[in-house]
Amino acid sequence: MTIKIWPGAVPSALDFGGRVRPQANKVSFQPAVGPTIERRRATVAVRQHEVSISMGESAAAAFLSFYEDTLQQGTLPFSGLSDPFGVPRTFRIAGEPELAEQTRGLWRVRLKLEEMPS
Numbered sequence: 001m002t003i004k005i006w007p008g009a010v011p012s013a014l015d016f017g018g019r020v021r022p023q024a025n026k027v028s029f030q031p032a033v034g035p036t037i038e039r040r041r042a043t044v045a046v047r048q049h050e051v052s053i054s055m056g057e058s059a060a061a062a063f064l065s066f067y068e069d070t071l072q073q074g075t076l077p078f079s080g081l082s083d084p085f086g087v088p089r090t091f092r093i094a095g096e097p098e099l100a101e102q103t104r105g106l107w108r109v110r111l112k113l114e115e116m117p118s
Helices: 057-070
Strands: 020-022 026-029 037-040 047-056 078-082 088-103 106-115
Touching: 047 057, 047 088, 057 088, 057 106
Parallel strands: none
Antiparallel strands: 020 047, 026 037, 047 106, 078 088, 088 106
């Protein structure tokens, strides 16, 4: 499968706001006696990022086209964005994006991104 690339017509400056959540990957057991036993559920867990992007009207339209057509409603992963620490990553959009017009011609797009394991 070919990884899609974030479109150049859409800003890549993300407002992360410090929201990065590692996926829960621990399971705990309380035996009849002794301390709680904990272990990992899986060898790989994703990080979830809540981001927002401010953009103009044409960029918002380009984003919608990218989401609906290129990413097939967000089911495909893409590259071209970096995590809040500046490391280029591959992401997938989790859930549905939210687009809201802030002022005439200025839009804010809110996304939940899943960082794909490398």
